[in-house]
Amino acid sequence: MNILTDNARLDILSMSLEELTDKMLGLGEKSFRASQIYEWLHQKRVREFSEMTNLSLALRNKLSNEFYIEKLSCVRNLKSSLDETEKFLFELSDGNHIETVLMSYEHGDSLCVSTQVGCKMGCRFCASTIAGFKRSLKPSEILLQLYEAERISGRKVSSIVLMGIGEPLDNFDNVVRFLELLSSEKGTNMSLRHVSLSTCGLVDKIYELAELNLGLTLSISLHATTDEKRSALMPVNKRYNISELMKACRDYFATTGRRISFEYSLIDGTNDTMEDAKALAKLVSGMPSHINVIPINKIKERDYHSSRTAAEGFCKKLQGLGVNATVRRTLGADIDAACGQLRREYEI
Numbered sequence: 143m144n145i146l147t148d149n150a151r152l153d154i155l156s157m158s159l160e161e162l163t164d165k166m167l168g169l170g171e172k173s174f175r176a177s178q179i180y181e182w183l184h185q186k187r188v189r190e191f192s193e194m195t196n197l198s199l200a201l202r203n204k205l206s207n208e209f210y211i212e213k214l215s216c217v218r219n220l221k222s223s224l225d226e227t228e229k230f231l232f233e234l235s236d237g238n239h240i241e242t243v244l245m246s247y248e249h250g251d252s253l254c255v256s257t258q259v260g261c262k263m264g265c266r267f268c269a270s271t272i273a274g275f276k277r278s279l280k281p282s283e284i285l286l287q288l289y290e291a292e293r294i295s296g297r298k299v300s301s302i303v304l305m306g307i308g309e310p311l312d313n314f315d316n317v318v319r320f321l322e323l324l325s326s327e328k329g330t331n332m333s334l335r336h337v338s339l340s341t342c343g344l345v346d347k348i349y350e351l352a353e354l355n356l357g358l359t360l361s362i363s364l365h366a367t368t369d370e371k372r373s374a375l376m377p378v379n380k381r382y383n384i385s386e387l388m389k390a391c392r393d394y395f396a397t398t399g400r401r402i403s404f405e406y407s408l409i410d411g412t413n414d415t416m417e418d419a420k421a422l423a424k425l426v427s428g429m430p431s432h433i434n435v436i437p438i439n440k441i442k443e444r445d446y447h448s449s450r451t452a453a454e455g456f457c458k459k460l461q462g463l464g465v466n467a468t469v470r471r472t473l474g475a476d477i478d479a480a481c482g483q484l485r486r487e488y489e490i
């Protein structure tokens with residue numbers, strides 16, 4: 143784990159119950175105290191040690207000397223007037239900003255969380271990467287996006303997508319710890335079957351994730367079917383090409399039994415022909431998968447376009463080729479719900 147401490151104090155919200163128990167024993171306390179504290183933090187979700195009322199004042203003081211409780215403050219909360227989408231701009235304790243989006247689907251509310259401040263990956267169409275990378279988020283900062291979004295909105299999140307700002311597999315250890323905290327019985331106890339992790343294709347990390355067999359859905363940002371086109375859109379393709387990526391996806395399915403989801407953002411005149419559809423069908427043939435066709439979301443720095451009609455047309459082509467594909471619904475169109483855009487406006 144990288145950034146765990148604030149001077150000498152430990153970031154208690156990033157600690158597993160096991161780590162907290164060891165630490166409490168080391169401080170001369172009984173192990174059940176760790177469970178009590180963990181429940182205060184992750185179930186009752188208090189934000190100060192002083193709110194842990196079944197602990198003595200002496201113990202609460204001891205806790206404040208050893209640990210600190212990470213915080214996020216919401217500096218903007220935008221609500222769509224078109225649908226149930228809500229967007230949060232959070233300020234981190236070091237003054238950086240991240241975005242979180244709450245969306246409503248038939249199966250319940252879903253939260254899109256950020257995993258880094260900025261991004262190193264350099265995808266041409268993505269607003270999150272334009273100003274570069276600042277730092278990775280700590281497990282606590284990923285988790286607090288859920289706690290604060292639920293608290294502020296009064297809504298209950300039933301699924302999480304790691305599709306906000308950043309590349310989750312470039313912050314592997316902290317993301318895995320976040321998943322451990324999220325699914326722990328004494329915490330939120332969310333089944334990881336309700337979590338999707340989206341990656342631009344860090345192949346070595348896909349193999350590592352498969353080994354952990356966490357039960358989550360892996361979502362691959364594919365967006366093109368030839369190395370030439372994909373490398374032009376996504377620099378990561380020069381490091382891991384399409385054939386290495388697809389091999390890792392097949393391995394992920396073989397190890398975990400989880401169907402892979404592919405994101406394909408359609409760009410007029412770039413990746414939208416019948417040849418592209420045929421090449422895509424060939425790439426996923428024989429692999430249990432689902433393709434999400436998304437009309438590219440226009441960002442002001444780039445001249446990429448698409449439309450819902452084009453996405454529907456491309457999706458029909460795929461379906462005609464026997465591919466399991468749907469067009470992703472556009473939510474929160476009036477509040478620029480696509481990731482990275484609000485933070486950029488705010489910081490400039």
Ligand code: SAH
Nearest residue numbers: 268305308309340341342363405407438439
């Ligand atoms: N780094 C991860 C997750 C964050 S991006 C990844 O690359 O998957 C979440 C998704 O939004 C990715 O599929 C990404 O390619 C897509 N995306 C980014 N900018 C977009 C835009 N302007 N229009 C449509 N999709 C975009």
